[in-house]
Amino acid sequence: MSRSPSLPERPRLELDPDMTPDERLEALREHFKEIVQVNEQLTEQLDAARDRQHDLTDEVDQLERENETLKTSSLYIATAEELTDDGVVVKQHGNNQEVLTEVSPSIRDGLEAGDRVAINDSFGVKQILDPETDARAQAMQVDGSPDVSYSDIGGLEEQIREVREAVEEPLVNADQFREVGIEPPSGVLLHGPPGTGKTMLAKAVANETDATFIKMAGSELVRKFIGEGARLVRDLFELAAEREPAIIFIDEIDAIAAKRTESKTSGDAEVQRTMMQLLSEMDGFDERGEIRIIAATNRFDMLDRAILRPGRFDRLIEVPNPDVAGRERILEIHTQEMNLDDDVDLGAFATETDGLSGAELASLATEAGMFAIRDGRTTVQQSDLHDALEKIEADDDASSVPVAFA
Numbered sequence: 001m002s003r004s005p006s007l008p009e010r011p012r013l014e015l016d017p018d019m020t021p022d023e024r025l026e027a028l029r030e031h032f033k034e035i036v037q038v039n040e041q042l043t044e045q046l047d048a049a050r051d052r053q054h055d056l057t058d059e060v061d062q063l064e065r066e067n068e069t070l071k072t073s074s075l076y077i078a079t080a081e082e083l084t085d086d087g088v089v090v091k092q093h094g095n096n097q098e099v100l101t102e103v104s105p106s107i108r109d110g111l112e113a114g115d116r117v118a119i120n121d122s123f124g125v126k127q128i129l130d131p132e133t134d135a136r137a138q139a140m141q142v143d144g145s146p147d148v149s150y151s152d153i154g155g156l157e158e159q160i161r162e163v164r165e166a167v168e169e170p171l172v173n174a175d176q177f178r179e180v181g182i183e184p185p186s187g188v189l190l191h192g193p194p195g196t197g198k199t200m201l202a203k204a205v206a207n208e209t210d211a212t213f214i215k216m217a218g219s220e221l222v223r224k225f226i227g228e229g230a231r232l233v234r235d236l237f238e239l240a241a242e243r244e245p246a247i248i249f250i251d252e253i254d255a256i257a258a259k260r261t262e263s264k265t266s267g268d269a270e271v272q273r274t275m276m277q278l279l280s281e282m283d284g285f286d287e288r289g290e291i292r293i294i295a296a297t298n299r300f301d302m303l304d305r306a307i308l309r310p311g312r313f314d315r316l317i318e319v320p321n322p323d324v325a326g327r328e329r330i331l332e333i334h335t336q337e338m339n340l341d342d343d344v345d346l347g348a349f350a351t352e353t354d355g356l357s358g359a360e361l362a363s364l365a366t367e368a369g370m371f372a373i374r375d376g377r378t379t380v381q382q383s384d385l386h387d388a389l390e391k392i393e394a395d396d397d398a399s400s401v402p403v404a405f406a
């Protein structure tokens with residue numbers, strides 16, 4: 001930046017007592033001339049300073065407008081894969097679509113392969129993400145249209161009904177709720193063992209309602225983005241407001257909303273701040289329009305009861321491990337694209353899989369396919385399912401061996 005010129009010296013009038021009146025008059029004339037000159041210089045400097053002030057004000061306005069555009073328009077996150085003479089190959093996160101796009105020279109100069117960038121609807125690179133924005137991008141997964149539907153979820157008919165009533169209906173029939181004069185539940189908490197379909201449920205509602213699905217993992221907030229939790233929670237709600245209708249999904253909410261402990265470590269204070277921010281966002285939620293919030297936990301017992309108060313997560317939905325009919329349906333779903341031998345009886349097999357979660361049944365189906373391939377076959381037999389079950393149970397036992405003996 002150019003330094004402003006220093007101010008001219010103030011002219012000094014030096015009158016000698018021995019001067020004749022003529023000499024004094026001459027000295028006074030000289031002094032007057034000097035003062036006029038300095039006055040002109042100062043006027044010039046003042047004009048230049050005013051011009052500069054105008055330029056800077058314009059620059060500030062321009063930056064404010066750019067900032068506003070960046071904040072309000074929806075941008076997507078992508079990675080710059082390759083810089084070529086024809087442009088930049090970017091890969092959009094979420095759908096992995098790759099495109100060759102042009103970038104303005106000013107952005108191109110600072111861009112390197114591997115950088116995360118923000119792109120607009122027509123794939124134009126608008127911004128290189130700095131580490132701070134990057135944290136935001138990593139902490140939140142945004143999916144414009146998740147590809148899970150209710151029919152992909154096995155054995156959770158009652159839970160699907162409840163989620164539809166508490167989340168889908170208020171989004172789709174907001175007017176009806178207003179006319180009847182009732183407030184829909186603020187937040188829905190899905191709780192149950194790992195891998196039972198909680199995330200799928202949240203994605204399916206987003207899909208069904210054409211809402212944007214925004215996921216944030218509580219554990220990552222606490223582990224990866226230390227010191228940023230509260231701000232990221234605020235950003236999460238801001239992003240949802242920009243993208244409404246939107247469904248906010250907070251996975252592993254127990255990581256930020258566990259019961260308060262006696263210990264006063266700085267880590268606890270940080271988690272507390274994050275939770276307080278979440279509670280205050282939820283308390284101011286009514287005015288937020290078409291945003292619904294779903295949280296999930298495997299550790300319901302650990303939750304701070306403050307988050308379950310009316311107006312917060314006041315609708316609890318338990319998502320348990322599937323019963324035998326649920327397991328059969330989940331097996332059907334995960335084998336529907338597979339080439340099954342006529343001897344396969346999923347109903348009978350389901351009775352042998354007591355205690356397995358939906359996620360375990362999904363990987364069991366893939367494992368069974370692997371056994372068929374290893375055996376040089378293109379069809380999956382009942383025996384492959386049994387082998388896969390044995391393997392999964394053996395893996396399970398190995399992972400539950402106490403660490404000291406593992």
Ligand SMILES: Nc1ncnc2c1ncn2[C@@H]1O[C@H](COP(=O)(O)OP(=O)(O)OP(=O)(O)O)[C@@H](O)[C@H]1O
Pocket residue numbers: 152153154155156193194195196197198199200201251296297298330333357358359360362
């Ligand atoms: N009920 C189900 N029906 C069909 N597939 C299921 C079901 N539950 C789980 N799965 C399979 O397991 C995967 C993981 O499920 P999901 O992420 O929804 O579980 P979750 O309950 O959110 O788990 P976590 O608590 O560990 O986050 C799904 O992508 C799907 O393949």
